[in-house]
Amino acid sequence: MSATPREAASEVMDVVPLVMRTIRKLMRRPHTTDLSVPQFRTLSFLNRTGRCSLTDVAEHLGLALPSASTLIDGLVERKLVIRAFDPADRRRVVLGLTSRGHSIILTAIRTTQSQLSELLADLTPAERVTIVQAMQLLSLLFASEREKELTETKLSSSQL
Amino acid sequence: MSATPREAASEVMDVVPLVMRTIRKLMRRPHTTDLSVPQFRTLSFLNRTGRCSLTDVAEHLGLALPSASTLIDGLVERKLVIRAFDPADRRRVVLGLTSRGHSIILTAIRTTQSQLSELLADLTPAERVTIVQAMQLLSLLFASEREKELTETKLSSSQL
DNA sequence: TATTGTTATACTCTATAACTATA
DNA sequence: TATAGTTATAGAGTATAACAATA
Numbered sequence: 001m002s003a004t005p006r007e008a009a010s011e012v013m014d015v016v017p018l019v020m021r022t023i024r025k026l027m028r029r030p031h032t033t034d035l036s037v038p039q040f041r042t043l044s045f046l047n048r049t050g051r052c053s054l055t056d057v058a059e060h061l062g063l064a065l066p067s068a069s070t071l072i073d074g075l076v077e078r079k080l081v082i083r084a085f086d087p088a089d090r091r092r093v094v095l096g097l098t099s100r101g102h103s104i105i106l107t108a109i110r111t112t113q114s115q116l117s118e119l120l121a122d123l124t125p126a127e128r129v130t131i132v133q134a135m136q137l138l139s140l141l142f143a144s145e146r147e148k149e150l151t152e153t154k155l156s157s158s159q160l
Numbered sequence: 161m162s163a164t165p166r167e168a169a170s171e172v173m174d175v176v177p178l179v180m181r182t183i184r185k186l187m188r189r190p191h192t193t194d195l196s197v198p199q200f201r202t203l204s205f206l207n208r209t210g211r212c213s214l215t216d217v218a219e220h221l222g223l224a225l226p227s228a229s230t231l232i233d234g235l236v237e238r239k240l241v242i243r244a245f246d247p248a249d250r251r252r253v254v255l256g257l258t259s260r261g262h263s264i265i266l267t268a269i270r271t272t273q274s275q276l277s278e279l280l281a282d283l284t285p286a287e288r289v290t291i292v293q294a295m296q297l298l299s300l301l302f303a304s305e306r307e308k309e310l311t312e313t314k315l316s317s318s319q320l
Numbered sequence: 321t322a323t324t325g326t327t328a329t330a331c332t333c334t335a336t337a338a339c340t341a342t343a
Numbered sequence: 344t345a346t347a348g349t350t351a352t353a354g355a356g357t358a359t360a361a362c363a364a365t366a
Binding site: 001002003004005006007008009010011012013014015016017018019020021022023025037041061062109112113114116117118119120121122123125127128129130131132133134135136137138139141142143 | 161162163164165166167168169170171172173174175176177178179180181182183185197201221222269272273274276277278279280281282283285287288289290291292293294295296297298299301302303
């Protein structure tokens with residue numbers, strides 16, 4: 001099998017939106033937690049990194065600052081996120097999860113993974129390895145510059 | 161390397177939105193054609209299938225009918241799509257590309273592929289094969305039931 | 321002046337509910 | 344009555360431009 005960059009690009013363009021649609025619908029299910037994909041990713045990021053600024057969130061999601069600001073508005077209103085001023089630099093904002101936010105994101109991660117797992121369970125182990133490898137390659141290619149630094153650090157330290 | 165369904169699910173959940181973000185930004189570039197992802201996918205579908213109904217489009221995109229209807233509204237307003245009544249069954253709508261729509265989707269496909277290709281050109285050929293294989297697996301798993309039938313027919317006929 | 325965020329404004333995406341027209 | 348589609352309404356995503364507050 002050959003795969004020119006163009007052929008690979010064509011497959012990625014066709015398939016990624018398809019998978020995205022399923023992921024969105026799983027996360028949106030009300031009996032789980034009814035989060036949009038960006039909301040899910042924001043809470044997940046805050047859960048991993050602890051407290052951070054609005055700029056950190058915007059970079060992680062690849063959003064402009066005003067978009068990130070309104071996104072956080074919604075999460076604050078739902079009492080999943082706390083927004084406070086940074087006493088060290090009052091221009092800055094410090095974001096963190098509420099305990100409700102923490103519990104909801106854990107539930108959302110667990111249930112979304114479970115439901116996706118059911119689909120992926122139809123594949124052979126070798127096929128799943130192919131998928132995991134492809135995801136890791138794409139992750140390195142498509143992460144933002146800042147994320148790449150973090151990821152590469154993580155990878156090289158885990159290889160020690 | 162092992163890959164449980166859950167591990168694979170976790171990777172897919174993390175990486176697909178990342179890739180989606182890049183795809184969206186490429187399609188949105190004004191100097192290309194400034195299409196949203198659903199608009200791009202709609203035009204692309206019409207380009208492949210020729211004339212079809214609104215229900216066909218909604219199924220292809222995984223949207224509810226009203227969502228598809230407003231999506232088409234925008235494309236009709238931009239004169240990229242023609243919407244007419246089906247004389248055989250006047251409840252039905254017949255959708256097709258205008259010549260402008262046809263030329264714009266060709267440009268959009270070409271330029272988006274080119275830009276994605278540049279990223280994928282950093283990989284080895286073997287790594288690109290991994291990605292193409294993963295995309296094909298995911299495509300089978302995540303296509304709607306109706307799309308699956310079409311895809312499987314296409315695959316089996318191309319294997320003759 | 322440069323940086324961090326917010327507000328204002330304007331589209332698009334997407335869903336559900338209620339409706340119209342046709343079969 | 345059942346089907347195909349539209350309209351009404353509403354909340355979220357996203358961007359740019361203009362602004363405010365702090366450094």
